[in-house]
Amino acid sequence: MDNKEIDSTSNNESWQKLSPIAVLYFIASGIKLAANNAIYLLPAIAVSYSTVQQNPKIWLPIVISVLALIIVSSWLQYAFYSFRLVNETVEIRSGVFSKTHVDLPFARIQNVTIDIPLYYRLTHTCCLQLDTAGSAKQEAKIVALPVEYAETLKTSILHKEQTPNTHSAELVDNAQIASEHPPRKDDKEQVLNQRSVSDLILHGITNNRVWIIIGALAPFYDDIANYLASFSQQLGFDYQQYFDPQSLGIWQLGLAFFSLILLATLSITVLSVLGSIVLFYNYSLAKTTDRYIRRSGLFTKQEVSMKRSRLQVIALKQDWLDVLLGRINLELKQNSSTAQNNSELQANSNRILVPSVTQKESDVIVEDAFPGNKLHKITFKEISKRFILRQFLWLIPFNLLISAITFSKSGIIGILLTQVISGLIVLLIYCRWKRWGYADDEDYIYIRKGLFGVDFYSFPKYKVQQTQFIQSRMMRRRNLATINIVMASGVLKIPFINHVDGKRILGNALYIVSKLKRSWM
Numbered sequence: 001m002d003n004k005e006i007d008s009t010s011n012n013e014s015w016q017k018l019s020p021i022a023v024l025y026f027i028a029s030g031i032k033l034a035a036n037n038a039i040y041l042l043p044a045i046a047v048s049y050s051t052v053q054q055n056p057k058i059w060l061p062i063v064i065s066v067l068a069l070i071i072v073s074s075w076l077q078y079a080f081y082s083f084r085l086v087n088e089t090v091e092i093r094s095g096v097f098s099k100t101h102v103d104l105p106f107a108r109i110q111n112v113t114i115d116i117p118l119y120y121r122l123t124h125t126c127c128l129q130l131d132t133a134g135s136a137k138q139e140a141k142i143v144a145l146p147v148e149y150a151e152t153l154k155t156s157i158l159h160k161e162q163t164p165n166t167h168s169a170e171l172v173d174n175a176q177i178a179s180e181h182p183p184r185k186d187d188k189e190q191v192l193n194q195r196s197v198s199d200l201i202l203h204g205i206t207n208n209r210v211w212i213i214i215g216a217l218a219p220f221y222d223d224i225a226n227y228l229a230s231f232s233q234q235l236g237f238d239y240q241q242y243f244d245p246q247s248l249g250i251w252q253l254g255l256a257f258f259s260l261i262l263l264a265t266l267s268i269t270v271l272s273v274l275g276s277i278v279l280f281y282n283y284s285l286a287k288t289t290d291r292y293i294r295r296s297g298l299f300t301k302q303e304v305s306m307k308r309s310r311l312q313v314i315a316l317k318q319d320w321l322d323v324l325l326g327r328i329n330l331e332l333k334q335n336s337s338t339a340q341n342n343s344e345l346q347a348n349s350n351r352i353l354v355p356s357v358t359q360k361e362s363d364v365i366v367e368d369a370f371p372g373n374k375l376h377k378i379t380f381k382e383i384s385k386r387f388i389l390r391q392f393l394w395l396i397p398f399n400l401l402i403s404a405i406t407f408s409k410s411g412i413i414g415i416l417l418t419q420v421i422s423g424l425i426v427l428l429i430y431c432r433w434k435r436w437g438y439a440d441d442e443d444y445i446y447i448r449k450g451l452f453g454v455d456f457y458s459f460p461k462y463k464v465q466q467t468q469f470i471q472s473r474m475m476r477r478r479n480l481a482t483i484n485i486v487m488a489s490g491v492l493k494i495p496f497i498n499h500v501d502g503k504r505i506l507g508n509a510l511y512i513v514s515k516l517k518r519s520w521m
Contacts, residue, residue: 015082015093022081022144024119025127026074034066083142085153090130092140104140108132110310110335111350112154116147116301126150130157131350154305158291189293192365193354195283203280203356204273206321207329280355287368292332294352306352309519310334312489313459314366316375320452328362330354332369333489350489366458373444375458380437380448384480384496387436391429395422438494440505443512445485447492457492461509462518469502485509 076096083092090109092102113129120126128150130140145153195203281298287308294304315331322328332352354365363376399422406414428451437448440461447457466486475481481502482495494502 015084017082018078018142019123019125019144020078021120021123021125023074023078025117025143026077027070028117028119030070030074034070083140090140090142092142102140104130104132106157109157110307112157112305114147114150114154114303116297118299120144124148128153158305189286189288191284191286192292192368193283193285193357193361195280195296195355197277197281199356200276200280200283201273202325202327203329204276205269206319206325206327206356207276208269208272276355283355285352285354285365292352292369304352306332306334308369310488311369312463312487313457313492314369314373314375316362316366316456318450318453318455322356323453326359327356328359330357330362330365332365335488370444370458370460373458374441375444375446375456378439378441378446380439380446381497381501383433383436383438383494384478384498385433386478386480387433387496388429390496395425395429436495438497438501438505440508445505445509447494459487459492461512462516463487464509464513467506467510469506471499475499 073096077094080096081092081094083090085091088106090102090104090106092100092104094100094102109130109132111129111131113131115127115129116125117127123144124147125144126147127141127143128145130142142150278298280296283296284294286293286295290308292306292308292311294302294306296302311332311334313333315333317329317331318327330353332354334350354362357365359376366373366375399418403415403418406418410417431451432449435448435450435454439446444458444460449455449457464485465488468484468486470482470484471480475496476499479499480496481499482493483497483502483506485492485494485506494505
């Protein structure tokens with residue numbers, strides 16, 4: 001589908017087909033789905049790995065069959081996919097055996113995301129994703145659209161949100177709407193933040209996620225070790241002399257293992273840094289009168305547009321390295337979609353992440369999003385120390401059970417090892433308790449939590465959806481309570497606080513909700 005075809009169908013209700021290049025998107029999605037599901041086959045692959053080594057071509061027909069299935073399935077998806085724009089509504093028909101009809105009015109669209117994958121660059125096409133404020137089932141994705149047409153459609157949708165009483169024509173002519181209602185002068189984009197390559201390198205170092213890959217490779221550790229040993233010998237490096245306990249002292253052996261761990265950590269960090277650069281390259285966060293717009297991506301360029309009034313919670317997250325380096329990962333969260341994946345490496349249009357910002361940069365964004373917010377200077381109250389005692393209710397019997405088992409197997413050494421591990425668990429519980437904190441003022445509620453790192457959350461009271469005041473019999477005797485605050489973006493919990501504080505925070509939030517009656521959308 002080219003621009004000419006779009007213009008020719010913009011004045012009738014006929015269904016429009018995608019450009020044949022859309023097949024590339026469906027193929028890429030099929031390969032990605034197959035790769036994600038391959039992890040469930042790892043046990044079978046690990047068991048049959050020796051057989052595969054002896055007969056390496058055994059997987060060839062399987063791989064060819066899977067690729068053929070993906071190609072055929074992708075072509076069928078393309079053939080059965082059609083869409084139209086009628087009465088300010090996006091309608092999409094898709095599905096080969098299970099038919100799906102999506103009917104999505106402009107006024108219900110929460111976010112507009114434009115993705116330009118690498119394989120669409122030469123054709124100047126993109127993928128347009130439209131998300132609503134509910135389940136991920138209520139979303140639409142139109143692929144292989146000309147970039148200019150997608151931008152025009154995005155403008156029409158955003159304009160509809162600003163002017164909900166606009167008269168609807170029989171069929172939405174996006175170019176006409178955009179020309180009749182041009183953006184106001186105050187809608188001009190203002191850049192709030194940009195990330196340099198050095199900032200992305202820091203983000204990759206401090207937010208390492210490659211341990212997931214290491215876990216997936218666990219069944220193949222022996223084969224990987226043998227391959228690396230063989231490869232090192234071919235290079236003339238005799239690794240055995242560096243790890244021979246008979247010829248080396250304890251300190252030399254420890255140094256050798258430390259060097260090996262350091263090399264592995266460095267390799268993993270490099271991969272994490274590369275992932276950060278690929279995802280967030282050329283990052284910018286801009287704002288208009290009613291929107292935040294995030295743009296980033298090296299291979300796949302992505303633009304996420306979030307309505308500012310639908311912002312629910314601001315989260316400032318710091319891993320332990322972020323704490324040492326004074327960096328913050330700031331998240332702007334809105335209505336959550338229960339089926340969405342929150343992985344950084346996947347597009348998540350229900351939040352905007354600003355990676356590795358300084359405290360000063362974070363304060364600027366927080367103040368712009370929630371004016372009058374005191375997150376950067378509020379004093380937090382600690383939760384009760386009985387949070388620690390509560391954890392001992394399961395730790396003590398668990399410790400006794402494991403001690404009895406290890407004593408029967410290894411004697412005193414087993415008990416000592418169990419106590420060391422229990423001591424580390426106690427330390428983690430203490431760190432967890434120390435991080436917990438809460439505060440509130442006239443307009444906002446603030447929560448702090450974490451373990452080695454620390455996370456801060458802040459949100460306006462008038463956006464609270466539901467509250468829960470929880471007291472067990474033991475907590476009631478100690479005048480303690482746990483409160484849950486339900487937001488459109490998820491549930492926030494404050495455990496073991498003074499019951500007076502809990503009632504005051506929840507009561508004040510509900511009073512503001514009923515008094516102001518402001519829309520949380």
